[in-house]
Amino acid sequence: MSLLSRAVARSRPSPGPLRPSAACARRHLTNNGFFRVSEEVRDALHAGTPVVALETTIYTHGFPYPENVALASLLESVVRANGGVPATIGILDGVARVGMHPEELIRLASSAGQAATLKLSRRDLSYVGGLRLTGTLFTGGTTIAATMLLAQLAGIRIFGTGGLGGVHRGAENSMDISADLTELGRTPVTVISSGCKSFLDIPRTLEYLETQGVGVGTFADGRPGNVDFPAFWSRDSGVKSPTTIANEADAAAIIHAQHALQIQSGLLFANPVPVDHAIPKEEMDLVIAEALRQADASHASGKDNTPFVLNKIKELTKGRSIPANRALIESNVKRAAIVARELAILEAKEREAHGATSSSFLPVLQHNVASEGKTSNASAISSGAPSTPATSPSPSITPVEIPDLVVAGALAVDFSCDYAPFSSNANHIEPLPHTSNPATITQSLGGVAHNIAKAAHLLGASIQLHSAVGEDLSGRAAVSQLEKEGMSISGINMRPKPARTAQYVAVNNANKDLALAMADMSILETIPQQTISDLTTSLFNETSPRPAVFVADANWSSTALHAWLQAALHPSTTTIFEPVSTAKSLRIFPPTISSTAPFTVFPCPLVDIITPNTYELSALHDHAHQSSFFEHKSWFAVIDALGIPPSGLRVPLSLATSSEMVDRGIPQQAIKLLPFFPTILTKLGPEGVLLVKILSANAPELHDDAERRHVLARNATGSESIGGVYVRLFKPEKVLQPEDIISVNGVGDTFCGAVAVGVKSGKRVQDVVGAAQRAASLSLTSSESVSPALRGLRGDFEKP
Structure with missing residues (x-):
């Protein structure tokens, strides 16, 4: 990814x-x-x-x-x-x-x-x-x-790395000179690094490179004048760089000239360590002197010298050298990629200048807009005309259509750690605490809202994702990946530091079942309320067509979540809530409520459809009970209208689900929550999905012979809005074996996205659950959070 x-x-x-x-x-x-x-x-x-x-x-x-x-x-x-x-x-x-x-x-x-x-x-x-x-x-x-x-x-021709080898101190006696320098003298590849390790002899290293005919320059990185050649962990070395390079475009021009002249030696472009991770030169000089002294005392020489010195530097800096090392490697690779891109652009322009017939540039798509019948930036650029940003289409371009689905919530970078024990013993299932465990680790773009949106997108819906990312590497990566997935990025808000792009780490056991997860989704919780208000106002207003479905996940703050849901509330829009976790699921409820408060203080329902797992369902039920929500008069008004007999529904519920499920209280909890969430789809894992919903007074299920067995209670009070309770267990078509499961991450999100697509198409919820289960099953057997194979299910979600 x-x-x-x-x-x-x-x-x-x-x-x-x-x-x-x-x-x-x-x-x-x-x-x-x-x-x-x-x-x-x-x-x-x-x-x-x-x-x-x-x-x-x-x-x-x-x-x-x-x-x-x-x-x-x-x-x-x-x-x-x-x-x-x-x-x-x-x-x-x-x-x-x-x-x-x-x-x-x-x-x-x-x-x-x-x-x-x-x-x-x-x-x-x-x-x-x-x-x-x-x-x-x-x-x-x-x-x-x-x-x-x-x-x-x-x-x-371009290579990004950390630090170059060099001439060791005392090399006039030891002849300890890195082969990296000789290679630069005879191999036409440009190396972008943070100079060489600062415990080396930097002046002699530069002298040796000059002898080898290697062009050396240092990126100015916003600094004026002739800058220092960097000293790895420090931005300055006290030794001026032979040349200074202003930016990546200048670096690309130098590389282009080098190869055009067929000079068979390399180039070294030094990139100073990022300011936030740099260690001052004066401090590093003392650390290095002590590390070299201990190396001499321990007789660490030859190939053992560098590892010994690096370890001592780590000790003496109290670990600060490690994050600096990571940061500079990442920064160097980023700069190498940009230089490579600038070089490709430069050479493409040269081809055009020489009359090449192929188009030299293609714009990076900013929106998921079909190109048929539209004037694209690509034609403007290739013809030499000034281009307009993709986010500001010209009047001649057809406006982007209102999406079928709007999804608001988390966009995150996901890490999936699958425990891979060395032993084949069947007892070695769970990773061990307090130690390092062998694992297979994969990285992908995720986040609940992203996964829901991607599933809907793959199933053919027009979607718009609203989320936030930090102005950091992960955030820019997430936006780029969204573009590659073909989804609009117009709803992505990039927040300045100290905001951090959301990240999720899942630790799975040997059977690929979740053992532990860690999530940093705080970015959504810190967005100013005014920003949320502006977003909801621009998206949901009386002058614009409304989306058929709006989905929100629980990664928003409670205030922001309610702002989204209240703005989306409209007869033409179905609202769906994905609880995310037991703790975050409770954000759907208002913070306080009085049993005598008027109905308008606690709107019922809070959302049209909710998709919890059993743990989240229990958490919602327990919180409502402890907060006295079940004592509110508006709750009683709905429960009384459902027509539940005084003897209760234990026997009908056991027949509709199972005695064991009723003993666990799952359908009962769902029924008690119906005044707040009139349609509840509880994900039961291998047991399937339990649908519990309120039927309207004129619902066809009340009179359909095939559906009557799922209607467990009917209104007998003559309510104009409530007709009864519908309970139905959807068992999975096939229960996968542990060896068939590749990843459980994103399975519930896939299910939610599929349900949203079905509802958008005008299907009843019960008519789309089976197809949504098939979609979730595909993600179970995929290494990606949302299986690309969902495209093959589009026919199951078309309008009836």
Whole structure:
């Protein structure tokens, strides 16, 4: 998945012919028994799409498992979100891989710390490749030198990493000089890093690079004049950079000229560590001096020197070097992706200038608008006319239609951690507390509202998602991924710092059942009330057509949630509430209520349809009971009109559901909540879905022979609005076995989105539950929170 949006609002390059400079370069290596380029990377290179190389020693010898998996996923997402394709490079079973599949990357990262996992430089590639032919299979991470070489063989010209190797202090005696520097002198790949490790000899490193003919520049990063070459954890080193680069466009121009001139050496562009994570030079100088002193005292030299010094720096900075390290790697990869994109744009413009017939640019879509019969920004750009932002369509463009569904709630970055015990013993099901557990970790775009909206979108509905993200990497990534999923981003509000994009971490046991979840959804709870008011006013007003269905999740604050629901309240709009969790579900209720308060203080119903699980249903019931909501006169008015006999409904409920379910009180709790939620769809897991709803006085179910058995009580008071109670258990068509289940994340959201689509199409709730269960089952067997296979169910949700 993609985890960063465009940092610069520029057009994306479209497929085009081979770059002139690339055509003159050294012949690239084709796939063979020692070298493999993934299909995605090959296609991207052929199409002229930006590609960024990523090394793997930071995963095998830098960060422990599973932190390295999360970092790998993040860095690849950073590249994707900035318009590029990541090419993570490593060695698996003696084969150099350029562009690794998630399974391959997880396999490599999970080998971190093992003696058999090698750190591989240029000199090692033929060794591990050759011994593969004798049956000895080596796996390892590639250093900067090896990554540069393999990237160049594949035709990749830009490489984002953390810190470069360099000349060690005292190298005049030890000759300890990193192979990275020599590689830069003979391999035409641009490396973007935060300089070199600051415990190295920075002046001699720059002198050596000059001798090798390597062009070195440092990004100004908003600073005036000639800036310092960075010192990894510090933005300054006391050594001026040979050149200063203003921005990514200038960097791309330098790379373009380098390759056009066929200069067979690399470029080093230094990117200073982000200000928020930088450690002052004066402080780091003292730390490094002490770390080097202890290294000398411990006789840590050669290949043992760098790991020893890094560990001491971590200790002496009390761990501050670690977040700084992560931040600078992420920042470097982001900048590499933007440079790669700028380079592709520059070369596309050059092709146009030389009369290329293909369109050079395609805009990034800002809205899910069909292009038929419309004038697009693409034609304006390719013809040389000034473009207009996609968010401000010209008068000649047909306005965007009002969506069928509006969904408001959480848009989040999801991490799914599936416990993968080493032992095959059936007793090893649950992850162990207070320790690290082996797991398979995946990352995707999620959030309850997003999943609901995506399910509805895949089922053919026109949707609009309203949510908020932070002005951070994850937020930009989320917006970019929404665009890739084909959904409108016009309802996404980007909040400035300190707002953080929502994140959700699910820890599942060996059977893929949720064992623990952690959620940071606070961003929705901190949006100013005026902003919510402005949003609801613009969306729900008397002059605009209303959506057929409005869905809200419980990640909003109680005040914001009620503002949304009250604004959406209208005879032509069905409102749906997804409770999210036992704690958040209670936000649907007003904070206080008096038993003598007038009806208008506590509107009934609060929402038309609610989709809790059994825990959320119990939480809602218990809260209503403890808060005396069941003593309110408006509650009694509805309950009395349902026609429940004095003897109760235990026997009919047992026949409609099961004795065990009645013993647990599930249908009884739902019936007591009907005055607040007239249609309740309780998700029972493998037991199915329980529908409990109020029938209107003229409901056809009251007179339909096929439906009468589900009508457990009828109004006998002559009510003009209430006809009775409908209770129906929908058992699943098939109960999946644990081995068939890939992920439970997003299953309930898929169900809710499918129900919304069915209701939008004019179907009765009971007529859409079966199809919604099938949709949820598809997500159970998908590695994604919402299965792409939902498209195949569109026929089940069409208007009757």
